[in-house]
Structures are given as C-alpha cells and as structure tokens.
Amino acid sequence: DTGVSQNPRHKITKRGQNVTFRCDPISEHNRLYWYRQTLGQGPEFLTYFQNEAQLEKSRLLSDRFSAERPKGSFSTLEIQRTEQGDSAMYLCASEGDKGPHYGYTFGSGTRLTVV
Amino acid sequence: SQQGEEDPQALSIQEGENATMNCSYKTSINNLQWYRQNSGRGLVHLILIRSNEREKHSGRLRVTLDTSKKSSSLLITASRAADTASYFCATEQAQAGTALIFGKGTTLSVSS
Numbered sequence: 760d761t762g763v764s765q766n767p768r769h770k771i772t773k774r775g776q777n778v779t780f781r782c783d784p785i786s787e788h789n790r791l792y793w794y795r796q797t798l799g800q801g802p803e804f805l806t807y808f809q810n811e812a813q814l815e816k817s818r819l820l821s822d823r824f825s826a827e828r829p830k831g832s833f834s835t836l837e838i839q840r841t842e843q844g845d846s847a848m849y850l851c852a853s854e855g856d857k858g859p860h861y862g863y864t865f866g867s868g869t870r871l872t873v874v
Numbered sequence: 875s876q877q878g879e880e881d882p883q884a885l886s887i888q889e890g891e892n893a894t895m896n897c898s899y900k901t902s903i904n905n906l907q908w909y910r911q912n913s914g915r916g917l918v919h920l921i922l923i924r925s926n927e928r929e930k931h932s933g934r935l936r937v938t939l940d941t942s943k944k945s946s947s948l949l950i951t952a953s954r955a956a957d958t959a960s961y962f963c964a965t966e967q968a969q970a971g972t973a974l975i976f977g978k979g980t981t982l983s984v985s986s
Contacts, residue, residue, distance in 0.1 A: 763916075790972075792973055792974075794976075799978070800978055800979075801962050801964075801976035801977050801978045801979050802917070802962070802976045803976070804973045804974070804975065804976075807972065807973050814972075815972070815973060848914075850916060850917070852916075852917075861919060861922075862907050862909070862919030862922050863907075863909075863917070863919060863974065864919070865909075865916035865917045865918070866916050867915055867916045868915070868916050870914075
C-alpha cells in the first residue's frame with residue numbers, strides 16, 4: 760500500500776453536470792476525511808468517516824454534495840448540479856489509530872474545474 | 875471555517891538561512907500539526923506537537939507551542955531550495971469534532 764490514491768487527478772465539467780470522485784485510503788486506516796482547497800487558501804473540512812459511518816459533516820457540505828464509504832474502504836464524493844464556485848482541489852486524507860501520531864496522509868487531490 | 879492564522883503569508887530567503895513561520899489559533903486544542911504542500915500537490919505531514927508539549931524537533935525542523943498565547947512556530951534551519959513550498963498549521967480542537975482545522979498557510983520561497 761503506497762498511500763492515499765485519488766481519481767481522477769483532473770476533472771473539467773460543464774455547469775449543471777454531476778461529478779464523482781474516488782478516494783482509496785491506506786488499507787489499515789479506519790478514518791477518512793474529505794477537504795476542499797481553493798487557490799491561496801488552506802484546506803477546508805468537508806466530511807469525515809470512521810469505517811463506514813459518516814460522523815461529521817461541515818456546513819460547507821450543501822445538499823448538492825454527498826459522500827459515501829460503503830464498505831469502510833474506498834470513499835466517493837459526488838457533487839450534483841455543479842456550479843462554478845465548486846471549482847477547487849478536493850483532497851482526501853486517511854488516518855490510523857492515534858498511536859505513533861503520524862498525522863493525516865493526504866492523496867494528491869482531484870482538481871475540479873467547472874466551466 | 876479556518877482556525878489557524880499563519881504569519882507571514884509569504885517569506886523569501888536565501889539557501890542556508892533559517893525560516894520561521896508562526897501560527898495562531900483560537901480555541902483549546904489537543905494537538906497542533908504542521909504540513910507542507912508543494913504546488914498543486916497533496917499535503918505532507920511534517921510534525922505533531924501535543925498540547926502538553928512545548929517544543930519538538932525533527933531533523934531541521936523545530937516546532938514550539940505556547941498554549942497560553944495560542945500560538946506555535948515552525949523553524950526550518952539551514953534551508954534548501956527543495957524547502958520551497960506552502961506550509962500549513964492544523965489544529966485538532968479539544969471541544970469540537972476530530973477533523974483537523976487548517977490555516978491559510980505561509981508560502982516559503984528559498985532561492986539558491
């Protein structure tokens with residue numbers, strides 16, 4: 760297991776279309792996080808899973824956004840009826856049990872451009 | 875919402891010099907972490923300091939934490955061109971949730 764994998768790396772879509780991103784975390788990590796990052800800003804928290812349970816959702820996660828982690832392994836983030844304001848880098852991170860304090864392991868992100 | 879506020883927003887230094895970045899936060903924390911991000915890439919975890927620790931070292935990195943002032947600093951000694959990146963502090967809040975809250979970052983440029 761080489762790290763957190765995100766697909767696709769880039770996505771260009773027309774306004775109003777739906778998009779889905781996938782994140783494959785480190786296999787032994789039970790916590791998975793989604794963040795959104797716009798240019799010049801730090802990552803903003805969207806949602807968090809512990810195994811298959813979605814335990815936290817940010818107010819940023821409008822009803823057009825939905826995330827799943829059906830078997831406690833990979834996760835998907837879907838954005839319906841995309842808007843230009845959704846253009847951002849979507850980052851996924853995973854974390855194991857808090858023993859050695861290694862922090863989060865981030866994927867390389869999916870860059871979404873809504874035109 | 876963003877908890878941390880890094881200072882300065884941008885820093886330019888020569889190779890071999892030290893770089894110091896500061897982070898202030900608003901609420902009680904369990905720990906504070908620093909991450910590095912190269913342009914267009916994901917973040918890489920650098921170091922974590924717990925709320926009951928005051929200083930921590932890792933290679934050329936030195937992190938301090940002052941919980942009374944709600945602030946932290948990251949010192950990179952003997953900087954290299956490869957240290958050019960954005961640096962973010964992130965806090966795990968004591969009261970609310972478990973997700974890290976990130977600041978806006980400091981962009982470090984090291985020229986050779």
